[in-house]
Amino acid sequence: MFELKVKTDFAAAHQLTMVGEKCENLHGHNWNVEVYVAGEHLNAAGVLVDFGDIKKHVRAIMKELDHKFLNELDAFKGIQPSSEQIAIYIANRLQGYLKDDKLDETVRVSRVSAWESADACATYIPPQD
Numbered sequence: 001m002f003e004l005k006v007k008t009d010f011a012a013a014h015q016l017t018m019v020g021e022k023c024e025n026l027h028g029h030n031w032n033v034e035v036y037v038a039g040e041h042l043n044a045a046g047v048l049v050d051f052g053d054i055k056k057h058v059r060a061i062m063k064e065l066d067h068k069f070l071n072e073l074d075a076f077k078g079i080q081p082s083s084e085q086i087a088i089y090i091a092n093r094l095q096g097y098l099k100d101d102k103l104d105e106t107v108r109v110s111r112v113s114a115w116e117s118a119d120a121c122a123t124y125i126p127p128q129d
Ligand SMILES: Nc1nc2c(c(=O)[nH]1)N=C([C@H](O)[C@H](O)COP(=O)(O)OP(=O)(O)OP(=O)(O)O)CN2
Pocket: 016, 019, 020, 022, 023, 027, 081, 082, 083, 084, 116, 117, 120, 122
């Protein structure tokens, strides 16, 4: 088993209800994001997945989120844009890209961590089929 990690970040605004009163005010964070891709077999180049391909996909996902008001995005219609939900969104989008790449069938997004501050992070671990 191999696990790759790519780090990225984005800045965005959000409002959260039900978490804490101050979170209901419009405010922003600089999220630091870590995506993990796992799998069992190396390809002919001796790698699980080219880091460059993962970074390309991650950049595309960050472009959807960066400098946006997250509550207004279709991705978060009826969903609170908490760090947990952001981690789920990134994991699902990246999994879709990897599926299109037709990689080894064991390759999957194994974890996404979204740090909304230096000391607070939500990690999503997608269920394994
Ligand atoms: N489990 C989660 N809890 C909270 C989330 C979240 O996404 N998942 N989000 C928030 C808000 O985004 C809020 O803006 C966080 O503000 P912050 O000042 O960083 O939070 P704290 O008050 O907890 O931290 P202090 O260090 O005490 O300022 C809240 N919770």
